[in-house]
Amino acid sequence: METSTEGAAAGCGSDVAPVTGPAADGFPAGADSTVATVEAGAVEADAVAVADGARAAIPPASLSPSRASDFMQCPLLYRFRVIDRLPEKPSAAATKGTLVHAVLERLFDAPAAERTAPRAKSLVPGQWERLRESRPEVVELFADDPEGVRLATWLGEAEQLVERWFGLEDPTRLEPAERELFVEAELDSGLRLRGIIDRVDVAPTGEVRIVDYKTGKAPRPEYAEGALFQMKFYALVVWRLKGVVPRRLQLVYLGSGDVLTYDPVLADLERVERKLLALWEAIRLATETGEWRPRPTKLCGWCDHQAHCPEFGGTPPPYPLPVRVAESGGVPQGRMGPD
Numbered sequence: 001m002e003t004s005t006e007g008a009a010a011g012c013g014s015d016v017a018p019v020t021g022p023a024a025d026g027f028p029a030g031a032d033s034t035v036a037t038v039e040a041g042a043v044e045a046d047a048v049a050v051a052d053g054a055r056a057a058i059p060p061a062s063l064s065p066s067r068a069s070d071f072m073q074c075p076l077l078y079r080f081r082v083i084d085r086l087p088e089k090p091s092a093a094a095t096k097g098t099l100v101h102a103v104l105e106r107l108f109d110a111p112a113a114e115r116t117a118p119r120a121k122s123l124v125p126g127q128w129e130r131l132r133e134s135r136p137e138v139v140e141l142f143a144d145d146p147e148g149v150r151l152a153t154w155l156g157e158a159e160q161l162v163e164r165w166f167g168l169e170d171p172t173r174l175e176p177a178e179r180e181l182f183v184e185a186e187l188d189s190g191l192r193l194r195g196i197i198d199r200v201d202v203a204p205t206g207e208v209r210i211v212d213y214k215t216g217k218a219p220r221p222e223y224a225e226g227a228l229f230q231m232k233f234y235a236l237v238v239w240r241l242k243g244v245v246p247r248r249l250q251l252v253y254l255g256s257g258d259v260l261t262y263d264p265v266l267a268d269l270e271r272v273e274r275k276l277l278a279l280w281e282a283i284r285l286a287t288e289t290g291e292w293r294p295r296p297t298k299l300c301g302w303c304d305h306q307a308h309c310p311e312f313g314g315t316p317p318p319y320p321l322p323v324r325v326a327e328s329g330g331v332p333q334g335r336m337g338p339d
């Protein structure tokens with residue numbers, strides 16, 4: 001596997017690719033985008049519908065990496081999120097991730113020489129204010145913190161994550177072609193793939209690098225494939241949009257100070273496409289039959305829906321779509337790995 005990591009996890013895997021230092025890999029300032037920009041939209045809108053006088057349930061016409069991962073993790077979780085659309089509480093960790101992403105995106109508004117760590121950290125309070133305005137529900141996170149003690153700690157943690165980034169990449173030597181880029185591509189089958197890419201760098205040679213920031217820790221090498229699924233998904237979308245296989249996929253783990261890179265080849269993207277089509281077929285069957293199996297794992301600890309999950313003594317809400325009986329063998333919802 002052509003993965004490499006920088007920092008603490010470096011050298012853990014075999015077939016280690018050259019490590020990418022800050023802006024030392026041919027993606028300098030001033031490059032033009034070769035990636036199509038699509039009007040930003042509701043990337044999570046891969047909902048189902050009922051057609052023909054409520055006689056048939058139409059499966060989602062699109063998939064995002066998050067929802068594909070949901071189905072692979074637990075089909076019932078996918079149902080709760082996409083079909084039932086059950087509300088979920090904001091989490092402090094996810095909200096911190098959103099905040100840090102906003103800061104890293106906005107930092108590139110400044111001239112290159114001014115993209116310093118102090119400047120980036122100074123953006124944290126303002127971006128937190130913006131987040132509170134755009135998503136008022138996040139205020140709940142600190143409803144029991146009238147003195148603002150926990151909030152101050154939490155903002156301090158966000159600043160630390162931002163600061164750590166400067167040891168992994170050098171924004172004074174980067175000029176992203178795109179930031180928070182919404183992309184969408186339709187496969188021959190009609191399935192639309194969509195998502196938001198944190199950053200796209202384009203070298204003068206036209207080579208494309210896709211970058212994603214993670215505020216958690218890098219996975220152990222044996223779990224790297226799962227982490228790369230999202231990146232290969234994006235690479236497939238870019239390839240389908242522009243006919244260009246991205247030169248490099250780069251995951252920047254701010255939680256542990258690691259960088260995971262992978263240089264994909266066309267066969268990787270074809271494999272991911274086959275995988276996604278199989279996934280979509282499984283989702284289509286489950287949508288029509290109403291069979292969404294729970295798949296308990298240690299990730300259940302993070303699931304907001306235990307009260308509705310039979311694995312935890314709960315009962316799912318009534319299925320909101322018309323169902324048909326599976327013809328044979330039920331719905332194939334065996335374990336579906338990322339690749």
Ligand code: SF4
Nearest residue numbers: 074294295300303309
């Ligand atoms: S609690 Fe676990 S098994 Fe149940 S829906 Fe959530 S992720 Fe699936």
